[in-house]
Amino acid sequence: MRRTSPHSARGHQLQGRRDDGQANILLLFGMTLALLALTVLFVRVGGANDMRSRAQTAADAAALAAVGALRDHAAAQLADGVYPMPRFDEEVAKSRAERYARNNGAVLTDIRASDNVMGRSGNIVRVEIRGAVCQKELTEDASRDWNDVVCDGEEDDASSFSGTASAIAIIELSSECGRDTDGLSCDDRAVGDAGQASGMFDVHLVDREGQYRFDPNAVFGGGAIVDCGSLGGLKPPMCATHKVLNQEFPRFYLSAGGYREEKDSDHGHGEAVDYMMADLGATPTSAMHATAIEVIDFLIQNHRELEVKGIIYDYHIWNPLKDRVGPWMEVRRQAGSRGSPTQNHVDHIHLSVGEPPFR
Numbered sequence: 001m002r003r004t005s006p007h008s009a010r011g012h013q014l015q016g017r018r019d020d021g022q023a024n025i026l027l028l029f030g031m032t033l034a035l036l037a038l039t040v041l042f043v044r045v046g047g048a049n050d051m052r053s054r055a056q057t058a059a060d061a062a063a064l065a066a067v068g069a070l071r072d073h074a075a076a077q078l079a080d081g082v083y084p085m086p087r088f089d090e091e092v093a094k095s096r097a098e099r100y101a102r103n104n105g106a107v108l109t110d111i112r113a114s115d116n117v118m119g120r121s122g123n124i125v126r127v128e129i130r131g132a133v134c135q136k137e138l139t140e141d142a143s144r145d146w147n148d149v150v151c152d153g154e155e156d157d158a159s160s161f162s163g164t165a166s167a168i169a170i171i172e173l174s175s176e177c178g179r180d181t182d183g184l185s186c187d188d189r190a191v192g193d194a195g196q197a198s199g200m201f202d203v204h205l206v207d208r209e210g211q212y213r214f215d216p217n218a219v220f221g222g223g224a225i226v227d228c229g230s231l232g233g234l235k236p237p238m239c240a241t242h243k244v245l246n247q248e249f250p251r252f253y254l255s256a257g258g259y260r261e262e263k264d265s266d267h268g269h270g271e272a273v274d275y276m277m278a279d280l281g282a283t284p285t286s287a288m289h290a291t292a293i294e295v296i297d298f299l300i301q302n303h304r305e306l307e308v309k310g311i312i313y314d315y316h317i318w319n320p321l322k323d324r325v326g327p328w329m330e331v332r333r334q335a336g337s338r339g340s341p342t343q344n345h346v347d348h349i350h351l352s353v354g355e356p357p358f359r
Contacts, residue, residue, distance in 0.1 A: 055131040055163030058106035060205060063169035065100035066093040066111060066125040070171050071201045078177070078197035081184050082222040083254035085280070086171045086201070088113035088122025088214050101129045106163075114210035117280040117342040120257060122214030124170045124206065131163035168206050173279055175200040178288060179251045183224070211340070218260040224251045231258025235270040238353040241306045242273055248298065252291050253277060257348070264359060266310070271354040278347040281340065289314075292349055296328045299351065310358030312350040319358050 069092045074084035094111050101108045106129040113122030177186040177200070184191060191197050221230035225246045228239035245252070257274040259267060266272035277292045278284040284292060292313060299308050303320050311318045316332035323331050341347050352358050 052163045052165065054104070055106055055129060055165040056167070058101050058104035058131070059127055059129045059165035059167035060169075061104050062097040062101040062106070062108060062127045062129055063125055063167035063205065064203060066097040066127060067123070067169045067171040067203050069093045069096040070123060070125075071198060071203055072194075074171070074173075074201060075194045075197040077222060078184070078186070078191050078200065079194040081191075081224065083177060083179070083184060083276075084173060084197075084201075085220055085222055085255050086121060086123045086173075087220065088125065088216075090216070093125060097125075097127050101127070106131050109164075112209075113214035115212055115214060115280075116210045116340060117212070117347075118340070119212040119215035120218045120220065120342070121280050122216075123172065124168060124210040126166060126168045126209050128166045129164065168209055169203065170206045172202045173200065174202040176285075177254075177279075178285060179224070179254065180287075183251075215260060218257060220255055220257045222255040226253075226256040228258075231256060231273060233259050233270045234273070235354055237307045238271050238273060241308070241351070241353045244306060245275075245295065245299075249291070249295055252295055253349075254279070254288075266352040266354070266359045269354075269359065271309075271359075272350060272352045275349040275351065276347060277349060280347060281342055282347055283341065284347065293328055296349060300325055300328060300331065307353050307355075308351065309354060309356050310350075310352040312345045313348075314346055315344050321356060321358070 067086075070086040070088060073089065073092070074086040077084045090111070090113070093113070094108070097111055098108045108127060109130050110126075110128040112126055114124045114126070115121040116124075175186040177184065177191075179185075182190075186197075186200055191200075219230075219232035221227070228234055228242050231242070234242070242256075253275040255276045257267075257276070258272075259270055262268040267274075275292075275295070277288045296311055296313060296318075299306060299311060300318060302308075303325070308320065310320075311328075312335055313328075315335055315337065316328075317335040318328065318332050323333060325331065335345070338344055
């Protein structure tokens with residue numbers, strides 16, 4: 001039997017220890033790389049979450065700023081004795097939203113308005129923003145790394161991560177306002193300056209847009225008396241009847257809506273006016289409802305002289321070619337339900353004047 005020398009055995013033992021040491025070093029190096037990769041991943045995920053959070057904050061601020069512009073205008077109306085109608089002004093709202101988005105490290109990419117009153121107000125505003133900071137991917141030549149967070153707007157979407165977000169805000173009149181013999185009042189007291197009037201509106205974020213897209217072509221006027229010229233291209237007979245109503249019933253309405261682009265409606269032909277007896281989408285007070293009935297009775301009794309061809313109010317309709325003449329409550333017909341209070345003419349009197357047909 002061949003015997004192994006002690007020196008040879010010791011050599012094999014030393015060689016075995018060297019192999020084990022190399023394996024441990026490789027394992028340690030591999031674990032270090034894995035930990036580094038995980039650290040980079042966590043930092044990037046955390047950075048992306050932070051950008052999304054900052055983007056949402058910017059979107060919220062921009063949406064609230066946009067409807068805040070509507071509040072400023074409506075408060076000025078209220079202080080001037082004009083029943084307020086927060087109406088979307090894209091130029092003003094967009095400018096305000098852009099400024100607030102920029103102040104929060106973002107860029108406004110879209111803004112649109114809607115409402116639940118047939119597109120007449122636009123008191124619900126949705127904005128979309130893109131974060132003005134982004135996170136780069138690692139580059140092979142090390143010219144940019146993930147710590148570079150300056151976006152120039154021309155980055156490849158596949159090589160950067162930027163926070164994007166949207167938000168929706170609404171403005172609503174939180175006080176009960178109306179007209180009486182002394183003029184316009186809210187919560188049974190006179191309205192002060194625009195600063196005080198601003199507190200009568202509620203501005204907050206909401207989860208969904210309105211049912212109708214805002215129609216910028218709808219013409220509305222406000223004040224104790226709205227001049228016919230403020231209601232769009234109305235035809236002479238409609239203007240003449242409007243003038244008579246202003247003389248016979250001063251301040252009977254809160255605001256008035258005239259021309260809008262609707263081919264199937266007398267509004268689109270310059271032959272109709274909506275007299276608001278309540279805020280858009282709201283229900284008239286008992287006093288305003290009684291006033292509406294008084295005005296309608298006058299229109300029916302004088303329909304020939306005033307060239308009235310149709311009236312719609314509070315789920316009911318009257319047409320002189322189909323219905324007899326008499327008090328509104330006795331001669332009206334059901335008009336059916338169309339959905340919202342505005343579509344059902346709960347909040348306003350629709351008056352059509354001119355040659356038939358009644359549209």
